[in-house]
Amino acid sequence: MTNVIYTCPDCGGDLTMTVLLTYPVIDSATCKSCGADFRKHEETKRIPLPDSFERYEPEPANPYQQPVEREIDRHPISVISNSLSSVEVKLDG
Numbered sequence: 001m002t003n004v005i006y007t008c009p010d011c012g013g014d015l016t017m018t019v020l021l022t023y024p025v026i027d028s029a030t031c032k033s034c035g036a037d038f039r040k041h042e043e044t045k046r047i048p049l050p051d052s053f054e055r056y057e058p059e060p061a062n063p064y065q066q067p068v069e070r071e072i073d074r075h076p077i078s079v080i081s082n083s084l085s086s087v088e089v090k091l092d093g
């Protein structure tokens, strides 16, 4: 593989390639030596999305969905005694 460094048409210095994050993006080249700035102007085409893309429709959130079973749910407990200050329980599982 070959690395490419573009050179300035004005002075021959190395160019720094930058992509300007506009919409659409603009390719930019700036000369490190003389400061010349070049912008690549390309025509923008609008084309339909290829068939390899499928519409993504997430499942709607279900507010009535049962909660995920918790560890404590697998070990039912029996209340042996109950008072205002404490609860005594027995693990059944």
Ligand SMILES: [Zn+2]
Pocket: 008, 009, 010, 011, 012, 013, 031, 032, 033, 034, 035, 036
């Ligand atoms: Zn230059």
